[in-house]
Structures are given as C-alpha cells and as structure tokens.
Amino acid sequence: xxxxxxxxxxxxxxxxxxxxxxxxxxxxxxxxxxxxxxxxxxxxxxxxxxxxxxxxxxxxxxxxxxxxxxxxxxxxxxxxxxxxxxxxxxxxxxxxxxxxxxxxxxxxxxxxxxxxxxxxxxxxxxxxxxxxxxxxxxxxxxxxxxxxxxxxxxxxxxxxxxxxxxxxxxxxxxxxxxxxxxxxxxxxxxxxxxxxxxxxxxxxxxxxxxxx
Amino acid sequence: xxxxxxxxxxxxxxxxxxxxxxxxxxxxxxxxxxxxxxxxxxxxxxxxxxxxxxxxxxxxxxxxxxxxxxxxxxxxxxxxxxxxxxxxxxxxxxxxxxxxxxxxxxxxxxxxxxxxxxxxxxxxxxxxxxxxxxxxxxxxxxxxxxxxxxxxxxxxxxxxxxxxxxxxxxxxxxxxxxxxxxxxxxxxxxxxxxxxxxxxxxxxxxxxxxxx
DNA sequence: ATCGCTTGGTGATCTTGTCACTGAAACAGC
DNA sequence: GCTGTTTCAGTGACAAGATCACCAAGCGAT
Numbered sequence: 168x169x170x171x172x173x174x175x176x177x178x179x180x181x182x183x184x185x186x187x188x189x190x191x192x193x194x195x196x197x198x199x200x201x202x203x204x205x206x207x208x209x210x211x212x213x214x215x216x217x218x219x220x221x222x223x224x225x226x227x228x229x230x231x232x233x234x235x236x237x238x239x240x241x242x243x244x245x246x247x248x249x250x251x252x253x254x255x256x257x258x259x260x261x262x263x264x265x266x267x268x269x270x271x272x273x274x275x276x277x278x279x280x281x282x283x284x285x286x287x288x289x290x291x292x293x294x295x296x297x298x299x300x301x302x303x304x305x306x307x308x309x310x311x312x313x314x315x316x317x318x319x320x321x322x323x324x325x326x327x328x329x330x331x332x333x334x335x336x337x338x339x340x341x342x343x344x345x346x347x348x349x350x351x352x353x354x355x356x357x358x359x360x361x362x363x364x365x366x367x368x369x370x371x372x373x374x375x376x377x378x379x
Numbered sequence: 380x381x382x383x384x385x386x387x388x389x390x391x392x393x394x395x396x397x398x399x400x401x402x403x404x405x406x407x408x409x410x411x412x413x414x415x416x417x418x419x420x421x422x423x424x425x426x427x428x429x430x431x432x433x434x435x436x437x438x439x440x441x442x443x444x445x446x447x448x449x450x451x452x453x454x455x456x457x458x459x460x461x462x463x464x465x466x467x468x469x470x471x472x473x474x475x476x477x478x479x480x481x482x483x484x485x486x487x488x489x490x491x492x493x494x495x496x497x498x499x500x501x502x503x504x505x506x507x508x509x510x511x512x513x514x515x516x517x518x519x520x521x522x523x524x525x526x527x528x529x530x531x532x533x534x535x536x537x538x539x540x541x542x543x544x545x546x547x548x549x550x551x552x553x554x555x556x557x558x559x560x561x562x563x564x565x566x567x568x569x570x571x572x573x574x575x576x577x578x579x580x581x582x583x584x585x586x587x588x589x590x591x
Numbered sequence: 592a593t594c595g596c597t598t599g600g601t602g603a604t605c606t607t608g609t610c611a612c613t614g615a616a617a618c619a620g621c
Numbered sequence: 622g623c624t625g626t627t628t629c630a631g632t633g634a635c636a637a638g639a640t641c642a643c644c645a646a647g648c649g650a651t
Contacts, residue, residue: 219509221517222590223609229509243502246495252509276491283458289501290455296505297431297441297464300512304550305433308607329629338516340608345630361616361629378434435640520638541598552639557599573598573647598647608637617628 176280183209186264197255204244204251207271209237213261217253218335227303227338229253230295239292242285245271303338306378309347311337313376316357316366324366333364388492395421398476409467416456416463419483421449425473429465430547439515439550441465442507451504454497457483515550518590521559523549525588528569528578536578545576 175183188211191197197215214233217240220226232238232255240251245268266274274281302311315336319326328336334344348364351357356372358365366372387395400423403409409427426445429452432438444450444467452463457480478486486493514523527548531538540548546556560576563569568584570577578584 219513219516221513223517225517225608227512227516229512239505243505246498246502249502249506252506252513275494279488282487282494286458286501289498289505290458290461293451293455293501293505293508294461294464296508296512300439300441300508300515301431301433301464303512304431304439304515305435305437331629341630342609342632343607346607346632349631359630437639543598553599554601554640555638558601558638561600571599593651595650596648598645600645601643603642604640606637606639609635610633612633613631615628615630617626619624619626621622621624 174280175284176278179274179278179281182270182274183264183266186266188262188264190260190262191257193257193259193261195257195261197257198240198251199254200251202251204241204268205265206241206268207237207245207266208241209264209266210234211262211264213257213259215261216256216258218256219253225338225340226254226335227299228336229299230292231258237285237288239288242288299338308337308339308343309350310375310378311339312344312347312351313356313372316364317369317373317376320366320369324369326364326366327362328364329362386492387496388490391486391490391493394482394486395476395478398478400474400476402472402474403469405469405471405473407469407473409469410452410463411466412463414463416453416480417477418453418480419449419457419478420453421476421478422446423474423476425469425471427473428468428470430468431465437550437552438466438547439511440548441511442504443470449497449500451500454500511550520549520551520555521562522587522590523551524556524559524563525568525584528576529581529585529588532578532581536581538576538578539574540576541574 186209193213200220210232212234214231215238216231217229217238218226219229238255240253240255243249244251275285302314312333315333316326319328319336326333330344330348331341333348334341337344348357348359351372352359354371356366356368356375358367398421405425412432422444424446426443427450428443429441429450430438431441450467452465452467455461456463487497514526524545527545528538531540531548538545542556542560543553545560546553549556560569560571563584564571566583568578568580568587570579
C-alpha cells in the first residue's frame with residue numbers, strides 16, 4: 168500500500184529533489200472535481216485525503232496520499248487527459264512539489280525506474296479503491312468502523328476524529344456512526360469524548376474488524 | 380471508457396498479432412481471486428466480466444473487458460506482483476491471446492506507444508472502479524438499475540439478463556432487484572418475462588437513470 | 592410425465608440512510 | 622465574567638435496502 172520513492176535511481180531522485188517545495192495548511196482544498204491536472208505531485212510531508220462526494224453531500228475517503236507518495240489522480244490526468252473526480256484536502260500541514268507536465272513526460276520516456284514508480288503507485292491506488300468498494304458493498308458499518316478505529320488509533324489508543332470525519336472515512340452517515348459508536352461503547356470496546364474516541368479493548372475491536 | 384489498441388505503432392501491433400489465439404466458451408472462469416497473473420491478456424472477441432465477491436456470496440461487476448482491451452488485473456499482477464482480487468468470467472464466447480511476462484516487460488521497456496496503451500487501460504479502469512464506488516455508495520438502487528437497463532438494452536429494447544445477473548451488475552440482492560423491477564413495471568417503464576426485460580419507455584427510464 | 596434445476600415472487604425482520612430536531616461543548620468578542 | 626455563534630453529538634420517526642426462509646412457475650432432460 169505504501170508507495171515510497173525507494174527504488175528510484177540517483178539521477179531521477181536528484182531531478183525530483185531539485186524541485187521547489189510548496190507548503191499548505193491543514194484544511195486547504197488542493198483540487199476539486201473537474202480541475203485539470205497541473206503536473207505530477209509528490210508529497211514530502213503530511214497527508215492529503217482524496218474524497219469522493221455524492222450529490223446528497225455525503226462523502227467518502229477514496230485514499231490518502233502520504234510522504235513519498237504521489238497523487239495518481241494527477242497522473243491520471245496527465246496521461247489520459249481526464250479531470251479529477253475527487254476532492255483533495257490537506258489533512259495535516261503539508262509540503263509538496265510539482266513536476267511540470269513536460270518534465271514528467273520526459274522522465275516517463277527516459278527513466279525506467281520512474282516508470283516503475285508511477286506504475287506501482289497506480290497499482291496501489293487501484294487496489295485501494297477496489298478494496299474500499301468491497302468494504303462499502305459487502306461489509307457492515309460496525310465492522311468498517313472497527314477497522315478504521317484500529318487503523319487510526321495512536322499508541323495510546325486514541326482517535327482524534329469527529330463522528331462526521333469517521334462517517335466520511337467509511338462512507339456512511341454521521342447519525343449512523345454516532346449510534347454504532349454508542350453500541351461499541353456499551354460493549355466496553357471504546358470510550359467516547361467530544362472529537363475523540365479511545366480504543367478500550369483493542370483485541371475485541373480487532374476481532375470485530377476482521378469479521379466474525 | 381473503451382480502451383482500444385488504436386494508437387499502437389505498427390511494430391508493436393505486429394508483435395501482438397503474432398501471438399497464438401486461444402478461445403473459451405461463455406461461462407468459463409478465467410481467473411479467481413488469489414491466482415497469479417500468467418501474462419498480459421488481450422481480448423480479441425467477446426466480453427469478459429470481472430466480478431468482486433463478498434463473503435456473503437453477493438457479488439458485483441467491477442468492469443467488463445471487451446474487444447481490443449486488456450485485463451488490467453493481470454497487468455497489475457505483472458507489474459506489482461499483486462494477485463487477482465476479482466473473478467474473471469467469459470460472458471460470451473471469447474477469443475484472446477496471452478503475451479508472456481518477459482515479452483510484456485520488453486515491450487514496456489522499448490515501446491512508448493505500448494506503455495501509453497497500458498497506462499490508458501489503467502486510467503480507464505481506475506475511473507470505472509471509482510465511478511462504480513460512487514454509484515454504490517451514493518445512488519439509489521432504482522436509479523442504478525435504470526442505468527444498467529439503458530446500457531444493456533439492445534436496439535429492440537430487450538435486456539437478456541436474469542434478476543440475479545442484474546443484481547450482480549449493480550451490487551445489490553436479487554430480491555431487491557425483483558421488487559424494483561416490479562415497481563418499474565407498474566409505472567409502465569419496463570415489461571417483464573423470464574430471463575428478459577423489455578424497456579417499454581426508454582425516455583422515462585433514461586430520465587430516472589440521470590437522477591431526478 | 593415427472594424429476595431436477597433455474598428463475599422469480601413474497602412476507603418478516605434487521606440494518607442502514609435520511610430528515611428534522613435538540614442540546615451540549617467550544618470559542619470569539621465584548 | 623457573559624453572549625452569541627459554531628461545531629459536535631444524540632434521538633425519534635420513517636424510508637430504503639439486505640437478508641432469510643420460503644414457495645411457485647417455467648424449462649429441460651430423460
């Protein structure tokens with residue numbers, strides 16, 4: 168799942184590292200559905216969330232782009248001329264650089280390791296989205312919720328997300344998440360606070376997340 | 380959406396056309412989740428459906444592979460070492476050829492048009508799956524059903540699919556499809572027969588499919 | 592004809608999504 | 622401190638969809 172810049176040859180790496188680094192605050196909207204891709208985006212620090220939004224206003228997290236990864240929506244746009252379908256939001260303060268279209272094409276032409284990197288990114292995202300589809304289509308909300316809580320819990324078992332943010336992460340509605348969380352709490356699996364969930368019984372939650 | 384072999388240079392095209400052509404009957408299972416990719420698959424005739432199956436046994440059509448297209452699940456396997464997550468079934472009698480792994484890698488290395496073709500395929504599939512996710516996550520069953528009926532209806536407005544097949548196509552359950560179809564019938568939008576749906580009011584159905 | 596299989600219909604029940612509110616906590620400015 | 626304002630969370634009522642457990646037709650083979 169993690170697509171690192173590892174495996175790139177020194178020359179390619181150097182040309183990527185020469186790029187100017189931009190920064191953006193948490194919460195910045197980096198691109199919206201319909202935008203054209205400006206260039207190949209590489210994330211150095213922080214996390215970008217790419218969301219799909221339905222007409223009703225409900226949204227779902229397609230995938231996250233973290234350090235060393237690239238936003239393949241952009242690549243998709245560069246290679247196929249298709250515009251974004253998702254919305255990109257900085258979830259933390261981020262640092263990134265943009266490789267202009269022409270330079271990107273040249274690298275694709277000349278660097279086999281770079282091509283491999285881009286392909287791996289693609290493959291990883293396709294897998295992410297497919298797995299997400301599987302979850303949304305076939306898995307109960309409670310189980311999806313348990314999974315996200317496990318994934319997002321820090322060392323101390325805390326998850327700093329609102330019910331709304333959790334709902335977006337699993338593609339459900341806030342009210343549903345509230346009720347499911349209350350159900351988990353009543354079983355002693357989590358503790359609840361405003362904007363904060365504490366995982367109280369990690370093995371129990373993991374068991375739920377695995378299904379059965 | 381359609382990823383044709385158009386745009387390939389003559390040399391690449393020739394080397395693809397030298398491959399031996401295999402055939403398979405409708406209904407043949409071509410690959411299952413967990414299988415390793417044998418090589419790069421190119422479809423000459425017919426249609427392959429790639430399905431994702433949940434534990435419950437319910438399944439959903441990820442995408443179809445038609446004439447001139449390639450099954451990117453395979454490519455994904457070749458490039459990233461990931462196994463299939465979907466199940467491939469011949470929906471019609473098919474003719475296809477397989478480009479062995481080594482030859483595939485060589486083409487990727489040496490032919491820019493071939494690389495572009497593979498990238499376009501990837502981009503198309505990622506788009507397909509994303510759109511499907513959007514449908515499943517945010518769109519009503521009735522609307523998804525209407526859309527599929529429009530897409531699959533022949534010149535004469537007939538759709539030769541069972542309720543179960545329709546349910547798989549939209550990622551729902553057979554009973555739900557039966558009930559929704561009955562609702563459409565009562566509104567005069569379709570006529571029903573065993574294994575056959577006739578679109579009676581195409582504009583009306585299309586209107587439904589567009590949403591609102 | 593009749594056995595077996597596929598296809599489709601139906602009621603009951605549970606889960607999930609949606610709508611319309613309410614209340615509680617956090618926060619900014621005075 | 623208070624006072625609005627905003628964000629977050631809880632709740633009841635109801636609609637949509639999934640699941641389960643059946644049953645009944647249609648169809649093909651022998």
